[in-house]
Amino acid sequence: MDISFIIVQFVSGLTMATLLFLVASGLTLIFGVGNVFNFAHGSFYMLGAYLAYQTVSAWYSNFWVAAFVACLGAGIVGMLAEFLFLRRIYGRAEEGGFQILLTYSFILVIDDIVKIIWGSEYKSILRPSGLRGSAEVLGITIPTYNLAIIGFGLAVVILAWLVLTRTRPGRIARATAIDREMMATMGVNVPLTMTLVFGIATALGGFAGALAAPLRSVTPGAGIEVIIDSLIVVVIGGMGNFWGAWLGSLILGEVIAFAVVIVPEWASVVSYVVMVLVLIFKPEGLFAPRSVGKV
Amino acid sequence: MGNRINYGEVVFWAVLFLGFGIIPLLKATSYQMMLASHCLLWGLFAVAFNMLWGITGMLSFGQALYYGLGAYGVGLMVRHVGAGWFLPGLGLGLVASVILSVIVGLLIIRVSGVFFTVLTLAFGQLAWQITFRWYDFTGGDDGIQGIIAPGFLSNRIVYYYATLIVVIASIWFLRRVSRSPMGVLLRCIRQNPTRVAFVGQSVRFTQLRIYVISSFFCTLAGGLMAGVDNSIHTDMLYWTTSGEVILMSVLGGIGQFFGPFLGAGVFVVIQDVVGAKTEYWPLFIGVLMMVIVLLFPRGLVGEFQALRARLKSLTQGNRGADETASGTAKPA
Numbered sequence: 080m081d082i083s084f085i086i087v088q089f090v091s092g093l094t095m096a097t098l099l100f101l102v103a104s105g106l107t108l109i110f111g112v113g114n115v116f117n118f119a120h121g122s123f124y125m126l127g128a129y130l131a132y133q134t135v136s137a138w139y140s141n142f143w144v145a146a147f148v149a150c151l152g153a154g155i156v157g158m159l160a161e162f163l164f165l166r167r168i169y170g171r172a173e174e175g176g177f178q179i180l181l182t183y184s185f186i187l188v189i190d191d192i193v194k195i196i197w198g199s200e201y202k203s204i205l206r207p208s209g210l211r212g213s214a215e216v217l218g219i220t221i222p223t224y225n226l227a228i229i230g231f232g233l234a235v236v237i238l239a240w241l242v243l244t245r246t247r248p249g250r251i252a253r254a255t256a257i258d259r260e261m262m263a264t265m266g267v268n269v270p271l272t273m274t275l276v277f278g279i280a281t282a283l284g285g286f287a288g289a290l291a292a293p294l295r296s297v298t299p300g301a302g303i304e305v306i307i308d309s310l311i312v313v314v315i316g317g318m319g320n321f322w323g324a325w326l327g328s329l330i331l332g333e334v335i336a337f338a339v340v341i342v343p344e345w346a347s348v349v350s351y352v353v354m355v356l357v358l359i360f361k362p363e364g365l366f367a368p369r370s371v372g373k374v
Numbered sequence: 375m376g377n378r379i380n381y382g383e384v385v386f387w388a389v390l391f392l393g394f395g396i397i398p399l400l401k402a403t404s405y406q407m408m409l410a411s412h413c414l415l416w417g418l419f420a421v422a423f424n425m426l427w428g429i430t431g432m433l434s435f436g437q438a439l440y441y442g443l444g445a446y447g448v449g450l451m452v453r454h455v456g457a458g459w460f461l462p463g464l465g466l467g468l469v470a471s472v473i474l475s476v477i478v479g480l481l482i483i484r485v486s487g488v489f490f491t492v493l494t495l496a497f498g499q500l501a502w503q504i505t506f507r508w509y510d511f512t513g514g515d516d517g518i519q520g521i522i523a524p525g526f527l528s529n530r531i532v533y534y535y536a537t538l539i540v541v542i543a544s545i546w547f548l549r550r551v552s553r554s555p556m557g558v559l560l561r562c563i564r565q566n567p568t569r570v571a572f573v574g575q576s577v578r579f580t581q582l583r584i585y586v587i588s589s590f591f592c593t594l595a596g597g598l599m600a601g602v603d604n605s606i607h608t609d610m611l612y613w614t615t616s617g618e619v620i621l622m623s624v625l626g627g628i629g630q631f632f633g634p635f636l637g638a639g640v641f642v643v644i645q646d647v648v649g650a651k652t653e654y655w656p657l658f659i660g661v662l663m664m665v666i667v668l669l670f671p672r673g674l675v676g677e678f679q680a681l682r683a684r685l686k687s688l689t690q691g692n693r694g695a696d697e698t699a700s701g702t703a704k705p706a
Contacts, residue, residue, distance in 0.1 A: 116488040164664065164668065173431065175433070175487050176427065177667050178488075179433060180620060180667050181667045183620075183663070184660040184661070184663035184664045185660070186660070187617075187657065188656075188664070190656060191654050191660065303613075307496070307499055310495065313492070318488075347503050348503050348507065351503070354496055358481050358482075358484075358493070359481065362481075362485055
């Protein structure tokens with residue numbers, strides 16, 4: 080295994096990590112602000128991929144328009160899901176379990192609706208024009224589209240960090256995470272905040288789906304694969320922690336990228352092994368706030 | 375719970391003994407017998423699962439791991455050693471489930487709430503991945519066919535009665551556990567783990583014990599199921615199986631011990647009626663789950679009890695009786 084090959088795998092791992100991060104950051108945002116665990120987050124990713132496919136192949140539109148449609152569509156469906164269903168069970172006794180069941184039922188419903196609309200065969204879309212070639216860096220060929228995804232990921236991380244720490248809505252979101260009741264007393268519309276956060280998070284998931292569509296084939300099972308990986312990411316990084324999700328995605332993306340080469344048959348098992356190792360040595364995740372492990 | 379005679383419980387045992395006992399005598403077809411066995415074994419699986427969630431408050435999304443372990447214990451022995459190794463396979467599966475649930479349990483009970491659920495799911499999927507990929511050993515996606523219990527158990531009616539006896543004994547045991555001092559402790563852990571620690575009981579150790587007990591009976595249900603269907607498949611380990619057993623439990627009512635058993639029976643019958651007619655079965659159960667979670671969170675048994683309590687309070691003009699059927703009721 081020579082050095083150029085390692086770099087190629089590293090970039091492919093970074094690409095995977097970026098896509099994972101876009102999903103896992105939304106998952107962790109919803110959990111952090113609303114204390115809701117959205118099991119169906121992968122389904123919004125899948126929905127985004129299908130919306131992008133629909134826009135590109137049926138309406139012959141530009142890829143970036145398609146990514147925008149995917150983002151918007153997943154966000155709107157996410158807000159509707161929160162507004163119509165999830166909102167009704169906040170504050171109920173043993174809320175956690177019912178949240179999981181409700182979001183699990185979203186998975187079943189969204190997956191089957193997607194199957195009804197688009198069928199269950201594999202779909203694929205072309206890379207956006209202008210990003211179909213590959214760039215040569217130090218004699219190593221790397222697809223430009225992968226580089227673009229990594230760039231987008233970085234941009235989203237920086238943007239999200241700026242919004243969360245430097246703007247008023249970001250401050251409201253963080254404060255709501257800490258004390259919902261106090262925020263309501265201060266005149267903040269907490270239910271609206273929750274709906275918006277849900278919309279932004281699912282839009283991120285949909286965006287990731289659209290970005291991934293040219294790389295992987297689009298199937299109804301895509302959502303489940305991605306949610307399991309995102310769960311592992313948040314377990315590794317620590318739940319409800321933005322930077323933890325980032326680190327977790329990086330670790331998992333790289334581990335999978337190299338496992339695919341070293342133990343191709345067992346690549347999907349390796350990610351669980353990482354999770355188990357983290358669990359043994361740091362059960363609350365690498366970046367978790369200290370209180371998580373207790374009660 | 376109290377010490378008064380619980381008529382619901384009497385009805386339950388009567389149905390279990392008589393109802394399921396006479397099915398083979400009614401000249402039931404082998405298909406109907408299979409449905410009845412499914413009701414029994416899914417019922418056991420659901421009751422064992424609910425020992426974790428409804429009683430102790432630990433929602434596991436990975437009990438399919440143990441269910442599948444039981445099935446594969448039997449299946450792998452029959453495949454690799456010989457058709458006569460059905461019962462040793464069952465025993466081996468049960469031993470393996472105790473060892474595995476202690477190891478996995480020690481890893482995952484360190485976190486609680488939704489983290490616990492996520493970890494159970496992850497371990498369940500890990501087991502599924504391994505079974506799915508290890509084609510040479512497990513048969514992968516093809517599953518294992520032709521599993522028939524040996525000797526006198528190969529007779530369908532004998533196997534049915536053996537299943538019935540094992541299920542009755544297991545549920546009776548779990549009922550004993552749930553009413554024992556340990557059962558009280560389990561409910562305390564659900565309601566207030568901090569206080570359990572204050573009174574000098576170990577939350578973690580008790581959780582581990584119930585995790586092992588629950589997993590043991592999930593394994594038993596899975597192992598016996600292999601003999602009913604005569605074949606096993608990796609889907610038995612897939613997370614949708616864990617999802618189904620959760621749905622059965624909420625359908626019947628997680629606040630009551632026998633609720634999940636009823637839920638499992640209703641679910642198996644619905645699946646038989648609706649599943650054959652539509653290819654969009656997941657959509658159907660998704661909507662069903664949504665309706666139950668949003669509108670009837672107490673499940674069939676819980677809603678029935680609430681209704682009865684309300685009627686009683688109406689006839690007696692006693693408003694306080696409303697509180698008797700609490701279960702997982704919404705705080706007013």
